[in-house]
Amino acid sequence: MAGLSLHSVKKRFGDTEVIAGVDLKVEEGEFVVFVGPSGCGKSTLLRMIAGLETTSSGRIEIGGADVTHVDPAKRGIAMVFQTYALYPHMTVAANMGFPLEMAGLPQTEIDAKVAEAARVLHLEPYLQRKPRELSGGQRQRVAIGRAIVRQPGVFLFDEPLSNLDAELRVQMRIEIARLHQQLGATMIYVTHDQVEAMTLASRIVVLRAGRIEQVGAPLELYHNPDNSFVGGFIGSPRMNFVKARIIRRTDEGIELSAPATGLAKLIAQPRGASPGEGTEVTLGIRPEHFVAAKGSDATLAGQVSVVERLGGVTYVHASLGDGTMITVETRDDKGFGEGADARFGIDGSKVFMFDADGQRI
Ligand SMILES: Nc1ncnc2c1ncn2[C@@H]1O[C@H](COP(=O)(O)OP(=O)(O)O)[C@@H](O)[C@H]1O
Ligand SMILES: [Mg+2]
The missing domain is CATH 2.40.50.140 (Nucleic acid-binding proteins)
Known part of the structure; x- marks a missing residue:
């Protein structure tokens, strides 16, 4: 587990500033949700934390260490994407164990960690199946399992439930809340879904055009929006x-x-x-x-x-x-x-x- 902090973090793609100076401190064990309209920079900011995008200026710290220019694999993070990106020819067990195999862990240790992740995610009956033999929700659980086995200090989720139908989304939302309670891990979660943000977050970060508009507990933002943008964004149907x-x-x-x-x-x-x-x-x-x-x-x-x-x-x-x-x-x-x-x-x-x-x- 680790906290993290962003200090005046900026990102430019050519001449366009996409992240315009973000400061944020996330405590160990917190569940922070990034929300904001499409194109406001949620994914870019998450990918910068992961190290999948370079940071144009500013500093990113994870667990107290400056990781701004550190390789993604060495940041102690694991990321779960909207698309599950599972290997179709591998079993559930092999998919989940893959990052550990790449890291060169002995097979007995991989098996133990995969078994533990499968237990937490209720995937034990499916370990020998291939991804095509699973439902969408089960596939996303495998993708989450692949993150859990690495025991990262910080979990990063980029709209992980967007590809699921409405009913499954509700189920998985509850699963993710349970997972956070069980692991106590630091989680940063990007979504454009109102309800996901309100129900999962310990704090919500509202982004607009690469800047933070307001940060606060869900009900704090609901009862006390600083501006009409936050007022209009938090709450459903809209203000x-x-x-x-x-x-x-x-x-x-x-x-x-x-x-x-x-x-x-x-x-x-x-x-x-x-x-x-x-x-x-x-x-x-x-x-x-x-x-x-x-x-x-x-x-x-x-x-x-x-x-x-x-x-x-x-x-x-x-x-x-x-x-x-x-x-x-x-x-x-x-x-x-x-x-x-x-x-x-x-x-x-x-x-x-x-x-x-x-x-x-
Ligand atoms: N590789 C890239 N090159 C140029 N512009 C990009 C690139 N990636 C993202 N952008 C731009 O950055 C902005 C923020 O994108 P993104 O972080 O994906 O938004 P969000 O996840 O909030 O929808 C968008 O205007 C997008 O077009
Ligand atoms: Mg995005």
Whole structure:
């Protein structure tokens, strides 16, 4: 087991800066998840940690040692990719033992380590099968087993579950959480899947265009996003964004309105100093934070476009007077008809406010 740290790490491909200076400390035994839109540099950063990409500037330390220019095989890491890359002609046992064979370990030692990994991953019945005789989930477990046998200080996962169907993904997600508890190993996990990030991570790192936007525990990011990007990225379905204007400051908070969206009056609490009267802000309202409209002034008015009834919850998609589309989560599947007008109540204590640059107010 080992912790690791990144110090002003940058990566350029030719003239393009893909990783624009990243600082991060990962404690021993932590489960850190990198999330961010496609192309933001998640894989590149992971591959730099693995040593599969060179680092243009900055320093990478694993277990306290500077490994910035150390060969991947000597970094004490193991990486699991989206594609399993198993050898089709080898058995499960041979696939898992392969890195140890390459390292020249005696066969008895290889057998013992493979047996132990197979036990942890529930692969014992399949050791003599070929990859083609396994399901997708079992194949990915073999790929993980191939990482485990090396007893790395740090496990690196790059979207390992993306090729699995939805049901298997849920199963494997739980397996990986269990594996982390059992091994207590440091893990860095790249995903674009909301739920994977929220459920697996001890801390989430939100990346955008090669920079860290925010780092924190999943619920910390959910409850306290620093900016609209993080607010919009963490949480599913996505946070709604609605333009509004500050009318005045009151003892209870600041009073906002947005006539174009039917919002007459909303009192909300700023996080820091409140901007002045007349300032345009963006409200961030999570779908799960809408309340019954009743007779309140704090409501949005819109036309319902689509109603998705999932049984437990219903998602109402509506378009506001200014064209903004919103998604509202409700437990009440009645009362919302497609094409009909509707009002949606806002709970001022749960609303986020962002300035013109998207920074949290
Ligand atoms: N070998 C490469 N040469 C040039 N550009 C690359 C190379 N690898 C990745 N990139 C670029 O770097 C950016 C980040 O890529 P990547 O790390 O794969 O993103 P992510 O994993 O977050 O989707 C992308 O714009 C991609 O096109
Ligand atoms: Mg990637």
